[in-house]
Amino acid sequence: MEHGPRGGDEVNLIQKGANYGWPIISYGKEYWAPLAVGEGTHKKGMLQAIKYYVPSIAPSSLIMYKGSVYKELKGKLLVGALKLTHINILSLDDKNNVIKEMRILEHLKQRVRNIVESPNGLIYFSTDSGKILLLKPKY
Incomplete structure (x- = not known):
């Protein structure tokens, strides 16, 4: 990134x-x-x-989700956005071309600073306001 x-x-x-x-x-x-x-x-x-x-979305972090908690996110890239205050989800085809983009959590109006996948497959993200939030399944 x-x-x-x-x-x-x-x-x-x-x-x-x-x-x-x-x-x-x-x-x-x-x-x-x-x-x-x-x-x-x-x-x-x-x-x-x-x-x-x-x-620009002012990207802050990027992960490829590998867990099983969020089945709809498996293999997708999650990108934190500082400027446009959301999490950007990119779906890839088998040749690693982006075939779909989705933006979630814009309503929070929070700069997404970091995204991590926990060992048990949960996704946590932090914001510039100091919050650490859990992305609920089916966000």
Whole structure:
């Protein structure tokens, strides 16, 4: 996961020896002007992210859920969002392409700082306000 400049946050699946392009390619803009960061969004020899966010969600943490408590989340990526105050759930196909995105808990209006899976498969997350919360099954 990469926290990009003013947009362009990315989720990358790490591969040995791969080049993800920073700072040559990006979907982000400079903070001081509406200018693109880098040379563009694509370049030969540089991998694309499996997901990028424009506008930025300001990602804070990422887990792939492996437990059995939340059957509907097994194998999905959960991304905490600081700016847009939610948990972002990404569903992947068998080639690790993002095929679905869902946002949950926006109504809390809390910056999600960290997400963890406990040894017994429960999902806990913390917020900037100091709360540690349990994601109830069927949230």
